[in-house]
Amino acid sequence: MASGSRKKLEGNGMWESSRMMLPEHKTALNVWDRERLKRTRIHLDEQEWEDISRAVSESMKRREAIKIKMYHEFEELEVNGIVDKVDQMKGRFMVDGEWFEIMDIEGAELEH
Secondary structure: OOHHHHHHHOOOHHHHHOOOOOHHHHHHHHHHHHHHOOOOOOOOOHHHHHHHHHHHHHHHHHOOOEEEEEOOOOOOEEEEEOEEEEEOOOOEEEEOOEEEEHHHEEEEEEOO
16 A cells, blocks of 8 residues: 555545545534534423513503523523413413513513
8 A cells, every 4th residue: 555545545645635524424423513512401390480470460450571491492692571371281481572482481580
């Protein structure tokens, strides 16, 4: 085997010597990279849910601003405003005219 061809095969030589990547490989790398950045959903205990429920209730009754930390797969989201409605049957709540899922709540505090 010639010295030049051996170098291509050493380590990651095949990839290093080739600037070409198949579309399937590029897609797989993009999927892997995106999955790697995914956030995991936190699980709240009963006391945390009671605190959240109290804060949401107070916001609605007293028309007080609230800051609600929400779950999202790839970013940290926060809903800020006043709770207008809570729909227990559909598992959602409304802040400033927009509906959000109750199950996505990770924390809540009134803004005093």
